[in-house]
Amino acid sequence: MPIPPTTYAEDLELLRASAVAAGIIASGFFRREVKSWNKENASPVSEADILVDRYLANALLQARPTYGWLSEETADNPSRLDCERVFVVDPIDGTRGFLRGEDSWTVCLAVVEDGVAVAGVVYAPMRDELYEATRDGGARLNGKPIQRRRRPGSPPVIPAAGAVHQHLQDAGLNYTRGPYYPSLAYRLVQVATGKLDAVASRRGSQDWDIAAATVILDECGMDVADVCSGFPQFNRRDVRHGALAALADMSLKPLLHAALIEVYGCPADEALTAEPTSTDERI
Template identity: 60%
Template sequence: MASAVSTDPQDDLKLLKSAAVHAGIIALGFFRSDLKTWTKSHSSPVSEADIAVDTFLTQALRAARPAYGWLSEETLDNTDRLSLDRVFIIDPIDGTRGFIRGDDSWTISLAVVENGVPVAGVVYAPARDEMYAAAINDGATLNNRILKAPRRTSPGWLIPAPMAVHTLLSEGGLDYERGPSYPSLAYRLVQVASGDLDAAVARRGAQDWDIAGADIILREAGVTFEDVCLGTPIYNRAETRHAALAATASPSLLSPLRSALRSVYGCPDQLQHASE
């Protein structure tokens, strides 16, 4: 890979946090307003707010780090990123459906990935004034307060899960409550880092931009985050989709979550072979 300009992950994190705050101001200007919306591939919603935030982030971040590659949900992909060591991975508004209907848990999810691994990340919920952030080997924070996910034991686990996964977990005898399922996957994941949820899962098909910002926050907070077919997620590949995902700080939850997710969503043959 061609080498990008070397920048300390803490410097990248400062850049991401500043950009997220400014992007949040832009997004809040559209929130709970007469919003223009439309659909794109796979009936996924998009709004004028998504595009406005993406435009700002493209200009602000790429001007600050012109040697970095770029991957955003709302920008046409350019495979030049595959030849670069460092890449911005961006979701301008994660949880667009919730944003459109006025739910306040949508987020701006930003990450810097180096050689496939997130080294700095932010998940910012502007309407809730919550800034989750982390840089590699430097810990995770929520509004500058250090995050360390608790390792609780049953009973009393709180886990949001799709109905099919919930059914399998219940049939397997797991003692837990079905928690809230936020429209932003990134926000749902970082609730495990804060200890508000004991685990979070994602269906097969989540994209790099859905999870890269949350990934570094989870790991720095002591949460195990895995692709249940391949293990540790790898980013900035030609294929940006992932198999089903699980996040938890409680080791005893990993096996039942992994089993239920594989049963419901399966693993593509090539992924299953690679994980053996």
């Protein structure tokens, strides 16, 4: 299939408009009585997730009918593997937080080309924060270049699961436990803003959890990697990933990667089937 004629910037414009509309739809369900249930992997889904997913599938695929589709709330269609570009979508990232009434849930949209995220949007409607980036086009927050802000000399802020914290403490790292945001994508982009210095995520995240945030972090010069296989690759047959680390300070990399490998290991692909796919970790 030939490369689609649209530019990354044009794809980003489509993602941005669609994310804002999706956020409006989802916001209509927020902090109200919402039907919800658990999927086979025990992660929650709500009627809001499904409605937003249907809206996005219609809006995005009508605009780009040659693109593939991969969404958390749509049955996987292997035909995406034959597409040059693919939409990777999480209608509501952080559904548990959404259902609890926490305001950091996000709508995450990405375009992936040849396994790499080339355009991405992470939109937090209740916080009025829209993070976006295109490959080689820079990253922005609410239309302005993302500028990382940190207090000089303050210890690094790192959210992670308890077992990872234990390893970091045993290694003697001086740091502060970071705030927990149920949306993994929202956690990741805070490394770019400076609210967090690193994010450590358990094994089992999937393409839709991280694709949009990955292009944003990469454009901000942040290091993001599967600690066992390197820079994440998307739109493969198996869309699950190993433990993930994103960081702004490269001096943290050896300790953080070692802690994640010690806690979660580096399994063969088939071993990932035993891992829960929820990214709602306990800090």
